[in-house]
Amino acid sequence: MMRAIILDGKGGVEPAEVPDPVPGPEDVVIAPAAVGICGTDLHLVEGSYATGRYPVVPGHEFAGTVVEVGADVRGLSPGDLVGVDPNVNCGRCRWCRAGAPNLCLSLEPVGVTRAGACAEKVAVPARVAHRLPAGLDPTVGALIEPLACVLHALDRAPDLRGLDVLVYGAGSIGLLLCAVARQRGAGRVQVVEPHAVRRDAALRLGADHVAASGAELDLPDGAQVVIEASGHPSAVADALERIAIRGTLVQMGVTAPDTAVPLRPFEVFEKELTVLGSNSLADCYPAAVEQIGDLAAAVRPLVTHRLPLTAYAEALAVAASPEALKVHIDPSMNT
Numbered sequence: 001m002m003r004a005i006i007l008d009g010k011g012g013v014e015p016a017e018v019p020d021p022v023p024g025p026e027d028v029v030i031a032p033a034a035v036g037i038c039g040t041d042l043h044l045v046e047g048s049y050a051t052g053r054y055p056v057v058p059g060h061e062f063a064g065t066v067v068e069v070g071a072d073v074r075g076l077s078p079g080d081l082v083g084v085d086p087n088v089n090c091g092r093c094r095w096c097r098a099g100a101p102n103l104c105l106s107l108e109p110v111g112v113t114r115a116g117a118c119a120e121k122v123a124v125p126a127r128v129a130h131r132l133p134a135g136l137d138p139t140v141g142a143l144i145e146p147l148a149c150v151l152h153a154l155d156r157a158p159d160l161r162g163l164d165v166l167v168y169g170a171g172s173i174g175l176l177l178c179a180v181a182r183q184r185g186a187g188r189v190q191v192v193e194p195h196a197v198r199r200d201a202a203l204r205l206g207a208d209h210v211a212a213s214g215a216e217l218d219l220p221d222g223a224q225v226v227i228e229a230s231g232h233p234s235a236v237a238d239a240l241e242r243i244a245i246r247g248t249l250v251q252m253g254v255t256a257p258d259t260a261v262p263l264r265p266f267e268v269f270e271k272e273l274t275v276l277g278s279n280s281l282a283d284c285y286p287a288a289v290e291q292i293g294d295l296a297a298a299v300r301p302l303v304t305h306r307l308p309l310t311a312y313a314e315a316l317a318v319a320a321s322p323e324a325l326k327v328h329i330d331p332s333m334n335t
Helices: 039-046 144-156 172-183 196-204 233-241 265-271 285-302 309-319
Strands: 002-007 013-018 027-037 061-069 081-084 122-125 129-131 164-168 188-192 209-211 223-228 243-251 274-277 303-308 326-330
Touching: 002 309, 013 309, 027 081, 027 309, 039 309, 061 144, 081 144, 129 285, 144 172, 144 285, 164 172, 164 233, 172 188, 172 196, 172 285, 196 209, 196 285, 223 233, 233 243, 243 265, 285 303, 303 309, 309 326
Parallel strands: 164 188, 164 223, 188 209, 223 243, 243 274, 303 326
Antiparallel strands: 002 013, 027 061, 027 122, 027 326, 061 081, 081 129
């Protein structure tokens, strides 16, 4: 038996003893060493994440050590440090064949519909486990999943070179966006974030200007690329107001399924605006593994809190607080 956290989708967060996972022929069993908490997890706890299936062990941003491999697994061995692409797709449907595994018609995300990494062990298909570069530690390894989400969003967006970029929300996704946008040659990077701790972090990660509201920004003509990474309805509504002529809004933030905000179709027509979504990480995990080494020194300070598995409820509260950037659970930590 092993320790795990069980969510019931009604606000319940239950530490439990559950059976150790047994790998199938093509699976690996991983002992997680760093598990990130993000907005998806907060939605899962309260039951407002549309695709959640309960009861579930959460934890989809993680890195850890392989402890057991299935009989047919090649290329991974016990002792390997790996990160995991949480989107377990079928590989057969039209979206998988089109290179959009995040839209798989039979998607089984780790930590959402199948057991995740907030446990002493987790079993995943070996094909979604990626050996990490030598010298990379699990704390940085667990940031690969959100980095992959950022890379997918920027694949959906125009080339950033020389453009004004506006980011809503300076959680881990928004902060990674700042770093990558700067790396990709954006003209100016501005951030809307109500909390001072996160605004300061955005400046460290490459933002040129940060503000508590969109009204405080230096964007009289709007931004050519606006990326909404908070999921707050008021931020989404404000983001729609800040798009420049022929600009693009990328909606990354997760809202409740019934959230609605005003959209003026005439303005979309008149300004030739583009409004698009970016859902999860598509096929960008390998690219994020390749890029994380160049960003490691800059992004490691994003992890501001590490707590043991037994403190998961406390970790959720910390993650929702303005003082936290990224909160990690370490299932190997003692209480």
